[in-house]
Amino acid sequence: MATVIVISVEGEDGLWVADLTAGTVVPLPLPKSGGLKVVTDLRATGSTVTKGVNLAVTVKSVEAALSGHYDG
Structure with a gap:
């Protein structure tokens, strides 16, 4: 299973690498x-x-995510 994710956020510049391990x-x-x-x-x-x-x-x-909320 892949444990590295390349991500970006709409409206933001740049890329990020998340290493889950x-x-x-x-x-x-x-x-x-x-x-x-x-x-x-x-x-x-x-x-x-x-x-x-x-x-x-x-x-x-983080608090919003942990409480089950997201911007949808």
């Missing part, structure tokens, strides 16, 4: 080539790209 989230430099560059370019045009993710929502805070 290590429990870390760090900035990812914008790719200059390859498949990730292609999807990053699509994202810049307003597209949403998902693969292997079955739930992704934004929340205002």
Whole structure:
């Protein structure tokens, strides 16, 4: 099972890498080539790209997520 996720948030610049095993989230430099560059370019045009993710929502805070709320 994959334990690393590349994420971005609508309205925010940049990419992030979440390592679920290590429990870390760090900035990812914008790719200059390859498949990730292609999807990053699509994202810049307003597209949403998902693969292997079955739930992704934004929340205002950790407390909101822990209480079962999300911005939907």
